[in-house]
Amino acid sequence: MITHWPAPAKLNLFLYITGRRPDGYHNLQTLFQFLDYGDELQIHADQSGRIQLLTPLAGVADEDNLIVRAANLLKQAALQSNRLSASAGAQIAIEKRLPMGGGIGGGSSDAATVLVALNHLWQTGFSTEELAAMGVTLGADVPVFVHGFAAFAQGVGEELQPADPAEKWYLVAHPGVHISTPVVFGDPDLTRDTPARSLSTLLASPFANDCEAVVRKRFREVDELVSWLLEYAPSRLTGTGACVFAEFDTESAARQVLELAPNGVRGFVARGVNVSPLQRTLRGD
Numbered sequence: 001m002i003t004h005w006p007a008p009a010k011l012n013l014f015l016y017i018t019g020r021r022p023d024g025y026h027n028l029q030t031l032f033q034f035l036d037y038g039d040e041l042q043i044h045a046d047q048s049g050r051i052q053l054l055t056p057l058a059g060v061a062d063e064d065n066l067i068v069r070a071a072n073l074l075k076q077a078a079l080q081s082n083r084l085s086a087s088a089g090a091q092i093a094i095e096k097r098l099p100m101g102g103g104i105g106g107g108s109s110d111a112a113t114v115l116v117a118l119n120h121l122w123q124t125g126f127s128t129e130e131l132a133a134m135g136v137t138l139g140a141d142v143p144v145f146v147h148g149f150a151a152f153a154q155g156v157g158e159e160l161q162p163a164d165p166a167e168k169w170y171l172v173a174h175p176g177v178h179i180s181t182p183v184v185f186g187d188p189d190l191t192r193d194t195p196a197r198s199l200s201t202l203l204a205s206p207f208a209n210d211c212e213a214v215v216r217k218r219f220r221e222v223d224e225l226v227s228w229l230l231e232y233a234p235s236r237l238t239g240t241g242a243c244v245f246a247e248f249d250t251e252s253a254a255r256q257v258l259e260l261a262p263n264g265v266r267g268f269v270a271r272g273v274n275v276s277p278l279q280r281t282l283r284g285d
């Protein structure tokens, strides 16, 4: 019986905005890779009929917590298709390591881990595709965490194609500011007309993030952090921020730079991985 389930972080190694859809959402071309670092969930299936979160998150009501929402979503879908009895329940605890709203996908990853873990523990037999389709209703990044392979994503992030980028070491740093995703996507200066390109063309070009210019313009802390990291290594924003990452060939090189981080900057060092730690746990690796 698996009781400990990883919920890894992700990076957007590149992120380009290729257009705006009639519903206001933006079409993206982005390359997702996982980090061998993240939250850890303890999940016990029981017969209480209830989903219990033993470790509430500060500032997030339990009913809004993506962990609870994912568990309820799976339970409802399983009840509707007669895969589960109403007495099925779960106790869930989380060790939260990933900064919330940092562009490294913590909430989405927690949700994906709950979907995958409870599908396993409750033996509800949903396919990965079915779990991903449930997950996308919780957030655009949930499907990539459910599938568990590094991926080139298009559309609003739901069209996934497996990818195999180099597994570098990363220093991921948080400048201590909160950045709202809708505010970034609503900025009139956002580049939203980058021409769509093939994956092979994108992999052969320098990687960039179209959100970075507006985020650096709005947040001096991000601007200064990127400038500082660029003195040591190729560095950029992940997602819509606030985290930025610098890439290194070795763990020790990344750690040396982390030790020099300015006051107010929190960070960690982790390896990029193309198979998610969640997949490895499920496969018993």
Ligand SMILES: C[C@@](CO)(OP(=O)(O)O)[C@H](O)COP(=O)(O)OP(=O)(O)OC[C@H]1O[C@@H](n2ccc(N)nc2=O)[C@H](O)[C@@H]1O
Pocket (backbone or CB within 6 Å): 012, 024, 025, 026, 027, 028, 030, 102, 103, 104, 105, 138, 139, 140, 141, 155, 156, 157, 181, 182, 185, 238, 239, 240, 241
């Ligand atoms: C752009 C990414 C890249 O990973 O940013 P991060 O959240 O990781 O920073 C994500 O796909 C984000 O996904 P997620 O954080 O789930 O976004 P949502 O809650 O669905 O969207 C928040 C708001 O951002 C805008 N939005 C989001 C995604 C998108 N492709 N186009 C948009 O215009 C919309 O205004 C939407 O109402």
Ligand SMILES: Nc1ncnc2c1ncn2[C@@H]1O[C@H](COP(=O)(O)OP(=O)(O)O)[C@@H](O)[C@H]1O
Pocket (backbone or CB within 6 Å): 057, 060, 064, 065, 066, 067, 099, 100, 101, 102, 103, 104, 105, 106, 107, 108, 109, 110, 239, 241
């Ligand atoms: N389990 C959870 N972990 C993190 N955030 C959560 C969770 N449940 C709900 N949220 C909400 O989702 C928002 C986005 O979280 P997160 O996925 O960490 O950021 P991002 O999408 O920038 O990577 C948070 O600001 C928080 O309000």
